[in-house]
Amino acid sequence: MSQMSYLAIQAPQSTDHIVVSFAATAEEILRFSTIDRVARSAEGTLSGFQRPQIASHIREIKDYLEKPDAVLPNPIVVAFTRGVQVESVDDQVCRVTIDTADGPPGFVVDGQQRLSALAQVKDKDFRVFVSALVCRDEAELRRQFVLINNTRPLPKSLIYELLPTVGGLPDRLDNRSLAAELTAQLNYREDSSLRGQIKQHTNPQGEISDTAIQRVIMNSLNDGVMREFIREPDGERRCFDLVNNFYRAVQIVFSGDWRDHKPRTSRLVHGAGISAMGYVMEHLAILDGARKWDEFAAGMGCLQGRTAWSSGEWRFADDDVRHWKAIQNLNKDIVTLAHYLQAIVRADMRSRKTPRPAPLLDAAAV
Amino acid sequence: MKFIFADSLDLVDPRYDFKADRNGIGRKPYWDDVYPHELLATAPYDGMLVSRGIVESKYTESQAMRFRRSGARVFLRLDEPERARFDIFGDCGAFTYANEDVPPYTPDDMAEFYDDCGFTHGCSVDHIIFDYDLTLKGMEGGSAKAHERFEVTLTNAQKFLEATRHMSNRFTPMGVVQGWSPGSMAEAARRLATMGYNYLAIGGMAPLKADQIRSCLQAIREAIPLDTRIHILGFAKANDIKLFAPFKITSFDTSSPLIRAFKDAKQNYYLPNGDKGLSYYTALRIPQALENTKLLKHIKSGTFRSEDLSRLEAAALDSVRAYDKGQVTLDETLEAVLAYNAPFAVGQHFEEVRDSTTMRTLAKQYRVTLEEQPWRRCDCSICRSLSIEVMIFRAANRNRRRGIHNLGVYKSLIDNLPPSGEAS
Numbered sequence: 001m002s003q004m005s006y007l008a009i010q011a012p013q014s015t016d017h018i019v020v021s022f023a024a025t026a027e028e029i030l031r032f033s034t035i036d037r038v039a040r041s042a043e044g045t046l047s048g049f050q051r052p053q054i055a056s057h058i059r060e061i062k063d064y065l066e067k068p069d070a071v072l073p074n075p076i077v078v079a080f081t082r083g084v085q086v087e088s089v090d091d092q093v094c095r096v097t098i099d100t101a102d103g104p105p106g107f108v109v110d111g112q113q114r115l116s117a118l119a120q121v122k123d124k125d126f127r128v129f130v131s132a133l134v135c136r137d138e139a140e141l142r143r144q145f146v147l148i149n150n151t152r153p154l155p156k157s158l159i160y161e162l163l164p165t166v167g168g169l170p171d172r173l174d175n176r177s178l179a180a181e182l183t184a185q186l187n188y189r190e191d192s193s194l195r196g197q198i199k200q201h202t203n204p205q206g207e208i209s210d211t212a213i214q215r216v217i218m219n220s221l222n223d224g225v226m227r228e229f230i231r232e233p234d235g236e237r238r239c240f241d242l243v244n245n246f247y248r249a250v251q252i253v254f255s256g257d258w259r260d261h262k263p264r265t266s267r268l269v270h271g272a273g274i275s276a277m278g279y280v281m282e283h284l285a286i287l288d289g290a291r292k293w294d295e296f297a298a299g300m301g302c303l304q305g306r307t308a309w310s311s312g313e314w315r316f317a318d319d320d321v322r323h324w325k326a327i328q329n330l331n332k333d334i335v336t337l338a339h340y341l342q343a344i345v346r347a348d349m350r351s352r353k354t355p356r357p358a359p360l361l362d363a364a365a366v
Numbered sequence: 367m368k369f370i371f372a373d374s375l376d377l378v379d380p381r382y383d384f385k386a387d388r389n390g391i392g393r394k395p396y397w398d399d400v401y402p403h404e405l406l407a408t409a410p411y412d413g414m415l416v417s418r419g420i421v422e423s424k425y426t427e428s429q430a431m432r433f434r435r436s437g438a439r440v441f442l443r444l445d446e447p448e449r450a451r452f453d454i455f456g457d458c459g460a461f462t463y464a465n466e467d468v469p470p471y472t473p474d475d476m477a478e479f480y481d482d483c484g485f486t487h488g489c490s491v492d493h494i495i496f497d498y499d500l501t502l503k504g505m506e507g508g509s510a511k512a513h514e515r516f517e518v519t520l521t522n523a524q525k526f527l528e529a530t531r532h533m534s535n536r537f538t539p540m541g542v543v544q545g546w547s548p549g550s551m552a553e554a555a556r557r558l559a560t561m562g563y564n565y566l567a568i569g570g571m572a573p574l575k576a577d578q579i580r581s582c583l584q585a586i587r588e589a590i591p592l593d594t595r596i597h598i599l600g601f602a603k604a605n606d607i608k609l610f611a612p613f614k615i616t617s618f619d620t621s622s623p624l625i626r627a628f629k630d631a632k633q634n635y636y637l638p639n640g641d642k643g644l645s646y647y648t649a650l651r652i653p654q655a656l657e658n659t660k661l662l663k664h665i666k667s668g669t670f671r672s673e674d675l676s677r678l679e680a681a682a683l684d685s686v687r688a689y690d691k692g693q694v695t696l697d698e699t700l701e702a703v704l705a706y707n708a709p710f711a712v713g714q715h716f717e718e719v720r721d722s723t724t725m726r727t728l729a730k731q732y733r734v735t736l737e738e739q740p741w742r743r744c745d746c747s748i749c750r751s752l753s754i755e756v757m758i759f760r761a762a763n764r765n766r767r768r769g770i771h772n773l774g775v776y777k778s779l780i781d782n783l784p785p786s787g788e789a790s
Binding site for chain 1: 394397427428429430431472475478662667
């Protein structure tokens, strides 16, 4: 059979194009269309348009599609310049006939990764919508490809904010999702020391970057103290308490560098300071057993007078002295800053190995 | 003689699914992965070496922080009682900063790093010297740069020894020898021994040929007391260890048995060969069609279609597995593997290059591998559970496992060397 036929619905859109939609299996779609990847001939002539398949992406989609409750409501877009006939059945319904005698006439314009994944899902009668677009010529077809694929991805911060409310996501998003949830709690809970201070998609007036806080949390979930906490039944609450208490201590010990400051005016509320202090939190929590805000405050008291968050210079080494503004939100700077702070905290910890001194600050004062 | 494995996060996923070619569901990198000493019943080395250069380049930022916070023993998971006495060597990773004018670390800084991380042995801050000349006598020759680095290394060693003194022997400081000739290395060793080092680490050996290494060791051994211990850093000629045993080497580090599994053109799989030491086999290259960078380039430029490569890939995998079960002939298997190797090795269709030198060489090597089936002659847990998968040159989980198998084979070679009576 070199003719494939489908009952379809037609959407009146443009007088120059025909747009119809029908349901088909991946195997059928690959029989009447090809994925034409962009390439150049030896003479330099450009042909095709699709990018290569992305193995990890296809695998993720395949994992999802293998679940019994998987759905794929968005269509695979296939464009034709020939080999397709559309006959009206009534106002909206039509019959599409595709002639595959000279090979597949269609080109997959959108959804190649989805289609490749679906083709690998065996033993499942899964149909997807095909939106077929009939174009005048190849140039028009390529124009449609560019138009369709030129959409902007959602802003990262919006996706992160939505994550905690979405279930069944691919694995790689797991820690990110938990970090996003804790960040939202830190921003909105009444008992949070960071309440309202974190810049999020829905809280644009915040000053502290949500990704910096998430990074602190993710680092801790991956390689730090929260990795232990989160396995406990009340793990999420313990994680919240830890970050909450730690940054409360930071705000008290370095009040002059925190209050009313912006990342521009103090590196403490800047991504670099938030991230580097996150490692100080790990140090105090793991090696010193700090949990409460006054324990953290006592542990970082030794840093007072040795920081340059909003003025002065950092003395990282004899030959590495930097103006406070020179610290950027770069991995290299964060690591240098974190090592500097941790070395002071660690030396202080060693010097007071004898019984823990009474907290420097009175808990009742806050 | 102690074989110290130079680690660079060489972990594998124990739940890796070789059929579907994917990690275990929900795998957390590092945490769910295992080190060679966790994968094999017996650790395939006597200790591990971690270079600071590796920690700062290969570890993630939060892993590097944890390494320093919790210590090397915990991080490397050598804290089980049966491995609690394993040596953990540290060095700067001089190759990572070979092009800099001066090392990026100070002796104080390194001493603190070793102490924080709980290393058992720490090397002084050295600076690699490259222009090696076997014909020079004594301290003659050597470029201005070589002399400068020679002095930098020794001055650092002196400062390093002072910096570690207050650490009350929590780790053994090792003085690193760098030089441009046997004589200069002997002089460096003599000065280090005079400073008070009784364990020396010989650096810069990786690019040297066997006879060059031998002449160095000879000169060094003559310049230092008999009970001064010697370690060879980054020993690339590890397979010829027998030649160097007479020089009373206490320890050496290498990762070459592991690296060879996926970096060598043909010696990818080790097997003991009685008195002759080791025999080597070539692994069957079946890279991942949609992930291998070389193949992706062909797909991007339009030389090959990904669908076609995927088909060849599947055919090659299916046939080697069927061959292992005795369902297809050797020739059929070889044909399928070579058909997929052509785009990868020469960037052309097999029919066009069948008789090229590259393809004929590969065919010869693969034929030996398939004919002799060395994986059936090894009873390590990797080969027993993976069978022919261990011979497939394909992505980290197979390649590293083959490398870990090599480590195990290599370790038994070391264990069976006749004792040379070295100080320990």
